[in-house]
Amino acid sequence: MHTLYLLSVTLHILAAATWVGGMLFLILVVVPWLRRGGRSGAARFLHETGVRFRDVGWGCFALLAVTGAFNLSVRGVHLADFGDPRWRASSFGRAVTVKLALFAAAVALSAVHDFWVGPRATRALSHDAVAPEAQRLRGWASRLGRANALVALALVVTAVVLVRGLG
Numbered sequence: 001m002h003t004l005y006l007l008s009v010t011l012h013i014l015a016a017a018t019w020v021g022g023m024l025f026l027i028l029v030v031v032p033w034l035r036r037g038g039r040s041g042a043a044r045f046l047h048e049t050g051v052r053f054r055d056v057g058w059g060c061f062a063l064l065a066v067t068g069a070f071n072l073s074v075r076g077v078h079l080a081d082f083g084d085p086r087w088r089a090s091s092f093g094r095a096v097t098v099k100l101a102l103f104a105a106a107v108a109l110s111a112v113h114d115f116w117v118g119p120r121a122t123r124a125l126s127h128d129a130v131a132p133e134a135q136r137l138r139g140w141a142s143r144l145g146r147a148n149a150l151v152a153l154a155l156v157v158t159a160v161v162l163v164r165g166l167g
């Protein structure tokens with residue numbers, strides 16, 4: 001059982017690193033490089049790498065949810081605990097609750113970005129990249145991406161607190 005737990009935590013951290021690292025690479029490296037202009041095929045490059053990372057991201061979410069739930073169960077957390085106000089008020093209970101709320105926010109922001117705003121922005125930009133509607137949608141897509149990066153960083157901090165306590 002302990003080997004399975006070690007494997008679960010390892011897969012969990014790898015999935016977290018892939019999702020958080022991928023988003024930071026897009027925001028800190030790819031987008032600024034493309035924004036410098038004069039990049040032929042920039043829109044296509046961003047769209048195709050964005051779609052590829054979307055699939056990887058949702059794969060990471062599924063792995064994080066499964067390994068995360070297993071990690072919680074190994075740490076003795078049961079569904080009934082969430083109904084217990086004393087457990088919820090404990091520093092561990094608070095860290096788990098905050099982490100699950102942040103995870104729900106990350107999934108919701110990704111769904112809006114990946115399946116609604118993102119595809120509409122790509123269509124509008126490929127139709128007329130300078131049109132006000134295309135620029136508005138591109139603005140929303142990048143704001144959603146940056147908001148999700150902040151949620152991702154908060155998730156990692158909460159994870160560290162969850163494992164080690166606030167001291």
Ligand code: HEM
Binds near residue numbers: 019071072099155156
């Ligand atoms: C995007 C979402 C998530 C990210 C980025 C993330 C990140 C992390 C990281 C970095 C750790 C290791 C912390 C450390 O050892 O210091 C961790 C541990 C943990 N995570 Fe997550 N996690 C995510 C989602 C979840 C979900 C959805 C759950 C519960 C369903 C969960 C439950 C746990 C648990 C219980 C641990 C402690 C593992 C142990 O026993 O050492 N995580 N997480």
